[in-house]
Amino acid sequence: MDLLYYIRLMRRNWLLILLSLALGVAAAFTVTANTPPKYVATISMLVSGYDKEGSLSTAYQAGMLSQQRVQSYATLLSSRRVVSQIASGEEVARIQANITVEAVPSTVLLRATVSDTDPARAARTANALGEAFSRMINEIERPTPNSRPTVKVTMVDQADVPTVPISPRPTVNLAIAIAIALFVGIGSLVLRDRLDTTIKSSETLQQASKSSVLGIIDYERDARRHPLIVRKEGRSSRSEAFRSLRTNLQFIGIDRQPKSLVVTSCLPGEGKSSTSANLAITLAQAGWRVILVDGDLRRPSIPGYLGIEGAVGLTDVLIDKARLEEAVQTWSEPNLSVLPSGRIPPNPSELLASRGMRQMLATLSETYDMVIIDAPPLLPVTDAATLAAISDGTLLVARYGKTRREHLARAVDALSSINARVVGSVLNFTPARSNRHYGYGYDPKVKTLTSV
Template identity: 75%
Template sequence: MRRTSAKGGDDPVDLLYYTRLARRNWLLIFFSLILAVAASLVVTSNTPPKYVATITLLVSGHDREGSLSTAYQAGMLSQQRVQSYAELLTSRRVIEKIAEDSDIQRLQGNITAESIPSTVLIRATVADTDPARATRLANALGVEFSNLIDEIERPTPNSRPTVKVTMVDRADLPTSPVSPRPLVNLGLALMIALFVVTGSILLRDRLDTTVKSEEVLQQASNTSILGTIGYERDARRLPLIIRNRGRSSRAEAFRSLRTNLQFVGVDQHPKSLVLTSCLPGEGKSSTAANLAITLAQAGWRVILVDGDLRRPSIPRYLGIEGATGLTDVLIERARLQDTIQTWGEANLSVLPSGQIPPNPSELLGSRGMRTVLAQLTEDYDMVIIDAPPLLPITDAATLAAICDGTLLIARYGKTRREHIARATEMLSSINARVVGAVLNFAPTRNSQYYGYGYESDAEVTEVKETTPAGV
């Protein structure tokens, strides 16, 4: 059974979820790996080569009597000394005797010694940038350490030592450096880069509360999703769906929205619809204009009202004059019939906002606005009102309270879930009816109409007529 995560996709434990997340951030991952490769090359090229020379020392006890018991005691004494001798090998007293002109502290850091488990052997290594010097220092270390043990393990100056150290394996000249190791550096850099970039992507994904799916929008708004409007590259420059004779995926999305809107409230179909969003820049005005055009193309008697009395944008979208409009009607400076304009071949009626007033909220909540709305719902099949954003100001809530329904517009990757929830609570507190939500600017794979290459007979005929002979 497939579960749905808070992001609206598959459960985060599902590999498919992480695959989609990685696909969305492939560019970041790619540049992180390139940076890791470059960093490993820089580190490798700037790291001087280091050679290691190794010697092996044997710790043995002196058997004075040659009996079995004394031999056993000598062996036990050797095993007891091994670990201590391994520590003594790197002591300052030993290093000073072989340091020559080298820095004692640096040389001490380049010498390591360890006891081989279950034996009386000690392995010592000396690292240096010069292989010959590393070999010379390692052999000198074995000789000097043997002399030191011979000196300190004598009970009296004239007696024989109880323990002796013999260098059984002298250091050979190393032929290849132990560092830097390019492949190890490269692998480590790639692992660190993948760890950092993966952690960053997952953290950003967890902290990202923007709406990126219909499921998330439905959950946040607690209402049905009436449509998803895909993103088109030319939508900002040409926001209306009438270009290309309305044959685009975006135009088809608005026709699907129109169809879904017809099934909203079969017994109580809304005749006045407020389109609003949480914050500016989420595409409510272009959605209102295109939805009105789509309804008018289907034969509906539609009027588009620019209810944004602060930043009106409908005249700019439709290319009409907006100096006289709703504001003039509400202050009784003009009659309603004189301010309504007809736009396009579908005979879409448009009521601009008019002059920007100093008190938009008071005008939209006035008795005159209710009278205008009642007259419009009587004359038209659908009244679509482009309202300001809901959260910054109260204009949209004022209009939603007196209209039959409200359509909430959310922008993919920008509108946050908490904003949707807050807007829904605000509309619920004034008993406004939210008929549904629309996800705007959603990414789409194919911007062509339907995406299956269907053509109408008229299109085929037109292509044949305009194609030159011989082509």
């Protein structure tokens, strides 16, 4: 997967990303509005040692003693002992939690900050803390009660009342919210795409089926109510897709052109029956002598699609209850004949694997230019594999967003195990990028050639 793939993924799901950004911005404004402002007051203190004799050596020793004390004082400054001198009760813990002390590197300076929702109170607390700490150091650093302290702490900079709060920061909150929203939105898209094993591109279908993609059939809203392409004078996008499939079928084997073709899918509901019917219609429109055989002896659907009677058909011929000529029906297309499934038998697999089925298929292949067999799905039953074994080729139909790669791999393995020839695959119900169909047609109202 390259960068272009992810760009396309985000472009297809831009509404989800926009929704994620909107939620992030709303969360940022909510957090900012509900966060009380916080102010920070800062004091600076100098830690120094007493030079008793005024000599250079004693001054150096006093400086070293001050540097040694700085790190310890940084911890001591926020201790309960110091804070309890300026507050009492529950205030001690609150003030301790809002004190930050740092020792300025390579110096003998201490910097203490006190945060509070009240700017004036923050400044008073910081100044009082500095004074209390200076007094405490003056007491604990005396060798004896009456001697001078060895180290003293002097407040260098007192705290001023802050005017600008350090939080909330609307710009920072908004930037963080946008970053998190983009990360969550795009991350969820990529994760969902990586976990989704359904077929959603011709490249994925080609890899999973190990065969060429011969056709991509667009989804149309009225395809369920009107599955055949004879409507709209054959000028729909689905009609063009089936014409393209017809053209590609002519080039799948120059030296070994199949005369019998099994059309099947992995599971029910992937559009293999409508593909069989429309492919047969398209071939017949091109002048081919075609017969469409309903080989689904469990759930036949071809008679319903074509609007014909299906009481007598394939099963009657195989059990010698009817002759082949009597069971075959002609359809509205002059070159298209149909052999319905007939009555549903109790043993479909045995009938399809019989010698009579082989002989009948050989007869049909000699009579017609193309025999198209609508077979049951491959994975639930073995009927399709049985038909594929005695036919010249198999066309696999996959449904966009429903057929899974693992199911397609199992179907291909099942066909490979019986040495069936997979001539190609079709991606069905793909989302149409545009409802506009480009081509040339004749408008009887205008009486001129127009682009439609």
